[in-house]
Amino acid sequence: MNARGNRKAGSDTMTTIVEVARLAGVSTSTVSHVINGTRHVEADTRQRVLDAIEKTSYRQDALARAMRRSRTDSIGIILSAVGEPAFTDMVHGVEHAATALGLTLLLANSAEDAARELSAVETLLERRVDGLILARAAASMPRVIELLSRGRTPVVLIDRIFDDLAFDQVGAENREPMRALVNHLIDAGHRRFAVIAGDTRVPTLSERLEGFRNAIRANILVNDEPVIIADAVDPREILTCVLQSLDSPHRPTAYIACGTVLAATTLEAFIKKGLSTPADVAFATFDGFSYPDLFVPHITTVRQPAFDLGMTAVELLKHRWNGVSHLHHTVRLPQKIEYRESTEAFVFG
Amino acid sequence: MNARGNRKAGSDTMTTIVEVARLAGVSTSTVSHVINGTRHVEADTRQRVLDAIEKTSYRQDALARAMRRSRTDSIGIILSAVGEPAFTDMVHGVEHAATALGLTLLLANSAEDAARELSAVETLLERRVDGLILARAAASMPRVIELLSRGRTPVVLIDRIFDDLAFDQVGAENREPMRALVNHLIDAGHRRFAVIAGDTRVPTLSERLEGFRNAIRANILVNDEPVIIADAVDPREILTCVLQSLDSPHRPTAYIACGTVLAATTLEAFIKKGLSTPADVAFATFDGFSYPDLFVPHITTVRQPAFDLGMTAVELLKHRWNGVSHLHHTVRLPQKIEYRESTEAFVFG
DNA sequence: CTGTTAGCGCATTCAG
DNA sequence: CTGAATGCGCTAACAG
Numbered sequence: 001m002n003a004r005g006n007r008k009a010g011s012d013t014m015t016t017i018v019e020v021a022r023l024a025g026v027s028t029s030t031v032s033h034v035i036n037g038t039r040h041v042e043a044d045t046r047q048r049v050l051d052a053i054e055k056t057s058y059r060q061d062a063l064a065r066a067m068r069r070s071r072t073d074s075i076g077i078i079l080s081a082v083g084e085p086a087f088t089d090m091v092h093g094v095e096h097a098a099t100a101l102g103l104t105l106l107l108a109n110s111a112e113d114a115a116r117e118l119s120a121v122e123t124l125l126e127r128r129v130d131g132l133i134l135a136r137a138a139a140s141m142p143r144v145i146e147l148l149s150r151g152r153t154p155v156v157l158i159d160r161i162f163d164d165l166a167f168d169q170v171g172a173e174n175r176e177p178m179r180a181l182v183n184h185l186i187d188a189g190h191r192r193f194a195v196i197a198g199d200t201r202v203p204t205l206s207e208r209l210e211g212f213r214n215a216i217r218a219n220i221l222v223n224d225e226p227v228i229i230a231d232a233v234d235p236r237e238i239l240t241c242v243l244q245s246l247d248s249p250h251r252p253t254a255y256i257a258c259g260t261v262l263a264a265t266t267l268e269a270f271i272k273k274g275l276s277t278p279a280d281v282a283f284a285t286f287d288g289f290s291y292p293d294l295f296v297p298h299i300t301t302v303r304q305p306a307f308d309l310g311m312t313a314v315e316l317l318k319h320r321w322n323g324v325s326h327l328h329h330t331v332r333l334p335q336k337i338e339y340r341e342s343t344e345a346f347v348f349g
Numbered sequence: 350m351n352a353r354g355n356r357k358a359g360s361d362t363m364t365t366i367v368e369v370a371r372l373a374g375v376s377t378s379t380v381s382h383v384i385n386g387t388r389h390v391e392a393d394t395r396q397r398v399l400d401a402i403e404k405t406s407y408r409q410d411a412l413a414r415a416m417r418r419s420r421t422d423s424i425g426i427i428l429s430a431v432g433e434p435a436f437t438d439m440v441h442g443v444e445h446a447a448t449a450l451g452l453t454l455l456l457a458n459s460a461e462d463a464a465r466e467l468s469a470v471e472t473l474l475e476r477r478v479d480g481l482i483l484a485r486a487a488a489s490m491p492r493v494i495e496l497l498s499r500g501r502t503p504v505v506l507i508d509r510i511f512d513d514l515a516f517d518q519v520g521a522e523n524r525e526p527m528r529a530l531v532n533h534l535i536d537a538g539h540r541r542f543a544v545i546a547g548d549t550r551v552p553t554l555s556e557r558l559e560g561f562r563n564a565i566r567a568n569i570l571v572n573d574e575p576v577i578i579a580d581a582v583d584p585r586e587i588l589t590c591v592l593q594s595l596d597s598p599h600r601p602t603a604y605i606a607c608g609t610v611l612a613a614t615t616l617e618a619f620i621k622k623g624l625s626t627p628a629d630v631a632f633a634t635f636d637g638f639s640y641p642d643l644f645v646p647h648i649t650t651v652r653q654p655a656f657d658l659g660m661t662a663v664e665l666l667k668h669r670w671n672g673v674s675h676l677h678h679t680v681r682l683p684q685k686i687e688y689r690e691s692t693e694a695f696v697f698g
Numbered sequence: 699c700t701g702t703t704a705g706c707g708c709a710t711t712c713a714g
Numbered sequence: 715c716t717g718a719a720t721g722c723g724c725t726a727a728c729a730g
Contacts (some may be wrong), residue, residue, distance in 0.1 A: 006600075016723055027701045033723060044699065057499065062475040064723035067706050072412065074476075082444075083437050083639070091431065095458050099465075104472055107456040108443050123453055126411040127423075150406070152363075202649070203631045264640045271645065290432070290639060291613045296620065363705055376717040381709055391715065413707035416722050 015056040024052035066128070074104040075317060076124035077133040078117060080160075082109040085305045086287045087135065090158060093310020094133060101318070103130070113141040121147055128153075131317035133310075135159045138201045138233075154320040158314045159304075160203045161330060168316040169330040171268060172304045174204060174286075177209030177335040178256075179218075181284055181302060184337075185254045186219055188345045190282060194227035194239065194245050194252035196262045205230075208258040208286060227252050235265050242269040246281075254343070255292050257285040263299075264289075283342045286335075298340035305333045363689070364405040369495055372400035384409065399512045403659060423453040424666060425473035426482040427466060429509075431458040433609050435636045435655045436484065441661020443482060450667070452479070463488040477502075480666035482659075487550045487582075502684035503669040505662045508653075509552045510679060517665040518679040521633075521653045526684040527560030527605075528567075530633055530651060533686075534603045535568055537694045539631060543576035543594050545587065546610045554579075557607040557635060569607060576601050583615050584588045591618040595630075603692070606634040612640075612648075635684075647689035654682045 017035075021028040026045060033039045034049040041049070052058070066072040077094055079087045091107065106124055110117035117137045121144050124132055131154045134142070145165065148155050154168070161171040182193065193216065198207040208334050209230055216222050225247075229241045245252060246269060257263035262287035270277065277283045277297055288301035312331055319325065366384075370377040374392060377556045383398040388399070401407070401471065415421040426443055428436045440456065447454050455473055458468035466486045470493050473481055480503045485493070494514065497504045503517070510520040515520045531542065542565065549555040558579055565571050576597075578590045594601060595618060606612035612634035626646055637650035661680055664682065 014723095017413075028723090029702080029725075030700060032405075033700090036725085038725085040699070045700080060475055061477065061723055062472075063412060063421065063477055064706090065725075066414055067410075067412045067708095068723080068725045069708070082440065085432075085639075088437065090434050092458070095431075095456075097729080104476065105456055107440075107444075107454055109441070122408075123411075126408055127453065128410065128412055189657075198724095264643060267643050271642070289643075290434075293612060293620070294616050294638075295643070299394075366709095367707080377708080378710075378718080379716060382716090385709080387709085389715070394716085410707055411721090416711075416724095417707080419722070596712045643708095 004059065009279070014061070015058045016061070017058070020049065020052045020056055021175070022035070023056065024048040027209070029084050061123070066339045070128070072104075072128050073102060074106055074127070075131040075133065075314070076106040076120075076127070076129035078108045078109065078110055078120045080110050080112045080117075080133045080137045082111075085290045086159075086260065086304050089304075089306030090135075090310040090313075093312075094314055095310070097311045097314035101314070103314075105253075107199060112136045112137045112139075112143050118144050118147075125151060125153060127331070130154070130321070131156070131314075133158050133313045135319070136162070138199050154317050156316045158313045159308055161207075161332075163330075166328050168320065168328050169287050169317060170309055170312045171204065171330075171332060172335050173332050174207035174335075175211030175214065177302045177337055178208050178217040178286075180337060181256060181300070182212060182215035183219070183299075184339065185256075185282060185284070185343055186221055188282065188343060190254040191222055191248060192224045192226070192252040193222070193252070193257045194229065194242075196242065196255065196257045196266050197228065197230040198238065198258060198262050199233045200230050200345050205258050212256065224250065235261065238262065238265050239269055242266055243272065244269075246273050246275065252281070254284075255284040257283075260285070260287045260289060260325035277342045278344050282344075288338075292338075297342050300340045300343040303336045303338060305335065308333055361404035364407045365410070369398065369401045369405055369407050372405065373397040385641065419477070420479055421453075421477050422451060423455055423476070423478050424426050424480040424663070425455040425457065425469075425476070425478040427457045427459055427469045427473070428484050429459050429461045429466075429486045431456070431460075432599040433636070434639045435508075435587070435609065435653050435693050438653075438655030439484075439659040439662075441659075444659070445656070445661055446660040446663035450663070452663075457484045461486050461488075461528065463490050467488070467496075474500060474502060479503070479670070480505070480663075482507050482662045482666070485511070485611035487548050505665045506661045507658055510556075510681075511552060512679075515677050517669065517677050519658055519661045519665060520553065520679075520681060521658065521684050522681050523556035523684075524560035524563065526651045526686055527557050527635075529686060530605060530649070531561060532568070533649075533688065534569055534605075534633070534692055537692060539603040540571055541573045541575070541599060541601040541603070542571070543578065543591075543604045545591065545604065546577065546579040547587065547605045547607060547611050548582045549579050549612070554607050571651070573599065584610065586615050587611065588618055591615055591620065595619075595622050595624065599629070603631040603633075604668050606632075609636045612631060612636070626691045630645050631693075633677065637687075641687075646691050646693075649689045649692040650687045652685045652687060654684065657682055660665060 016029050017031050019032045030037050031049050034041050034046050108120035114137050133156045133159050157167045157169040161169045195212045197205050197209040227245045232238045257266045284300035286302045366377050366380050370380045380398050383395050384388050457469035463486050482505045484507050505518050506518040508520050509519045544561045546554050546558040576594045581587045606615045633649035635651045
């Protein structure tokens with residue numbers, strides 16, 4: 001019977017390679033080579049080994065193997081918000097690519113908390129993942145970068161790109177699509193804008209905001225100062241700001257949310273005020289929702305190629321394992337803008 | 350320079366316990382004991398070790414440690430649909446509880462594919478996770494159960510409960526809330542029902558369907574045979590069925606979807622037919638969507654305590670590690686029914 | 699074509 | 715209070 005607190009998963013019963021070798025009348029190395037197909041083994045010897053494996057229902061111990069080869073065939077991924085659809089898709093992408101390479105995924109959720117992020121990095125590094133994919137938390141600590149830079153584990157920063165950091169990185173184009181979006185709205189007749197940018201310590205968001213500012217500045221048609229809701233972190237605080245902007249006599253006619261959560265908050269404010277889209281206000285968002293077709297009217301959405309981001313991240317790790325290059329690469333994937341009814345031509349009252 | 354295909358994460362530079370011991374002028378065992386606080390060490394000896402650790406920025410190798418102790422301080426979780434909100438919340442719950450216990454999470458997504466599920470189980474078992482949490486795929490293979498039964502790794506089946514299987518299990522109450530929901534709709538004046546149950550190989554769905562059948566049968570007010578859309582797997586097929594039912598002269602006045610994806614399909618059919626809720630048809634769903642407040646009208650939803658399911662799963666593993674009981678426990682958590690506008694009182698035309 | 703051997707980095711007896 | 719020695723299960727030289 002197991003003693004209290006014992007968590008051994010049956011180390012007592014588990015058959016090892018030695019047992020198999022004994023049963024097959026061969027050496028452990030032959031068994032190993034049969035299992036891994038790593039050198040030629042005579043057909044009947046091979047069969048004896050296979051039989052012995054079958055008979056003992058032997059399973060490799062990935063731990064011992066990893067230790068010996070000093071590689072774990074696993075990659076770690078740390079996300080700041082596992083729940084959001086964009087991140088969920090990234091996980092899918094990573095998982096897809098990883099599975100194809102026979103790699104296991106270790107998932108950690110920093111929940112946008114710097115301390116949890118640090119501890120996740122430490123844990124995964126201790127587990128000697130072969131590569132690490134990280135979407136840094138907004139308030140990510142310098143210690144994390146230090147740890148990652150010193151170490152020899154290949155790292156890919158995903159989604160949130162930092163130009164001054166020497167890592168492989170992959171994220172979406174943010175400034176340009178925002179520009180296109182604003183121009184689209186201007187073409188539709190809008191002159192007064194609001195952008196909900198949220199926590200601009202997140203590069204994704206600050207880039208989108210920057211794109212917004214540039215687009216507004218570049219457009220001589222737009223005279224009105226836009227409403228910019230940025231650096232607010234608490235959703236309730238953001239909600240208040242949006243509501244306030246809706247009460248303004250110079251109420252913006254077009255609202256742009258820079259992310260899923262921000263979009264939800266903005267729409268909540270619309271609902272609270274009984275405003276409808278696009279009759280009362282135009283609306284567009286980055287990232288968007290799951291099941292977008294269920295929203296009526298359909299929402300114009302700048303959609304991140306999140307799945308591809310995930311796949312690309314693994315690709316970058318692979319390149320580094322293969323020693324293809326010693327330089328660090330930053331990959332920017334284009335976004336797709338889905339123009340829908342929520343930004344349809346605005347008719348001035 | 351790394352050779353091609355080399356994936357060693359710097360095993361060359363990594364400091365080991367030996368190096369620390371040398372630097373501190375003590376034995377490796379003392380270092381080990383200092384790190385793990387596993388026996389008393391003289392204050393200054395201890396300090397010397399701590400300094401050496403600091404100086405070398407030594408980090409434990411979780412692999413070697415795990416091998417030696419034959420436990421990995423990790424748990425695996427295999428889900429059939431990582432993307433759905435209910436499963437996402439379960440992951441959160443598991444992650445929350447796991448983190449609190451200092452456990453790492455290995456995540457695998459079977460994507461409702463039996464082969465992927467099997468291979469995920471094999472992989473996680475080989476990695477010697479201390480416990481495994483599994484939401485079985487619809488077409489899960491017997492081999493999976495065999496593997497899990499034979500092995501000594503504690504297993505918890507989550508969400509999808511199988512009464513004839515000897516594992517710890519945790520899921521939600523399904524029959525009773527469906528009953529309550531149907532009664533609620535009957536009270537609101539409905540007599541003709543449709544239920545979208547999807548793939549009833551999934552116990553969650555078959556239980557909900559069973560609850561539905563019982564509720565209908567128990568109600569003498571309901572004479573009309575309900576429309577039951579079950580055993581369809583392909584969403585497009587389901588969509589067709591729903592559309593067809595909407596065209597019927599005896600069109601149901603109340604639709605109940607048994608899960609998020611099914612709900613999306615049903616709503617899509619409503620939109621396609623230009624029907625509005627609850628004016629034209631009442632609607633309610635199990636599991637529901639993220640950001641439910643954004644749906645207008647608000648949808649009556651039977652909400653699974655998904656986060657708690659995840660936490661409970663870890664709890665069950667813990668009990669097993671502690672050898673609290675040798676019997677297998679099935680925990681059923683109650684669901685919460687959120688009655689909203691989509692099922693409001695029906696007025697007969 | 700196959701066997702022998704030496705560790706991977708650590709926790710843990712067993713002696714002092 | 716501390717150190718020396720052993721082996722977890724496996725792969726990879728090396729040697730036949």
